[in-house]
Amino acid sequence: MAETMEQLVITKASGEHVLFSVGKLKLSLRKSGASDEVIQEVLRLLEPKLYEGIPTKKIYKHAFAILKKLSKSTAARYSLKQGVMQLGPSGFPFEKFVAELLNVQGYTTEIGVFIDGQCVRHEIDVVASKDGKRYMIECKYHNLHHNKSDVKIPMYIQSRFKDVEKVWPSEHEFEIRFHQGWVVTNTRFTEDAIRYASCANLHLVGWDFPHKGGIKDMVDSFALYPLTCLTTLSHTEKQHLLDMRVVLCKELLHNEALLHKAGVRDKRIHSVLDEVENLCGS
Incomplete structure (x- = not known):
């Protein structure tokens, strides 16, 4: 499986064509907290979706969707870069995020x-x-x-x-x-x-x-993950929280009132809080 995938030519965001690196994908999954078993399952389910020239953005989307079904908190960590990208465009959420990274130090x-x-x-x-x-x-x-x-x-x-x-x-x-x-x-x-x-x-x-x-x-x-990483919140719910100047997952810990205010329904609040706890509760 890995040998076949390594021979695949993919397209980077810059338009450059390069060989697909299974090693880099494994490393990013491992850094996100994925176990060896989960990594192998992601690769197994990902392989049929790949094709010659596939953009790296599509590879990420497929891997994220697979990972989300296997482990939501791991998927949230895997989507960190994309989550930070979703903090805009007003500027304030990113500035608060940077300030929090400094406060903890x-x-x-x-x-x-x-x-x-x-x-x-x-x-x-x-x-x-x-x-x-x-x-x-x-x-x-x-x-x-x-x-x-x-x-x-x-x-x-x-x-x-x-x-x-x-x-x-x-x-x-x-x-x-x-x-x-x-x-x-x-x-x-x-x-x-x-x-x-x-x-x-x-x-x-x-x-x-x-x-x-x-x-x-x-x-x-x-463990200062932006709430935009969460897989259990919709884009609209995330935006409501950002509009309320809530930026970090940890601000949602044990805070049902904030989630209610953002429009999260009762039947989903438990799953959101579970993901928050797994992601940054420790």
Whole structure:
């Protein structure tokens, strides 16, 4: 089975044609918590659905649908990237999500802070503080996997950072208002963006950047899954919760009232709470 699948040519989102990697699929399933038995069953049921040139997006959809029938909480973890993509487009859910990832690591955070710079007034997505230092954080949300943050984004953030970095309480003295600028995105950065940020002392956080410090690693480490990962909620119910400024699965733990308010029917609430408990209850 694996040998036949490995010979299949598939189409990436960029349009590039590559050989299908069973190893990569197994790894992503294993990282989502799937057992060896579940992984083998996913591969067995997936193989008949594959064809020459199949887009990677369709492979993901088929694998997710199979996994959802076998283990809802594993399917929710597997859909993390897609779940984060569904946090838009208003910006606030992603900003709250980023702030929560920092809070659990000992930062104190504020969202949507207006600050006067030397030249103009700025709205800062997230202001984070820890160990006596303050960080100005810009959140760049993308709703497509292949949209990368290019060099223009860190250059723009650096110019804003320089405008608000220091405040002059008197003519001859200044105080440091921010110690570093950050850019956080749910996708990836181009090589030029990474190179520029390193030179300018900007901190970048992407989907899998830096190594062992990207969004995916942080979510898995702290079980801070966005509610958009849940397989037991409809798109409309998720949107109702996001409109109420509820972003994380953990906010739904033991909280039937929130689910009622989002329009979830009584007969489904138990299954939603079960999935929430399995996903982030520990």
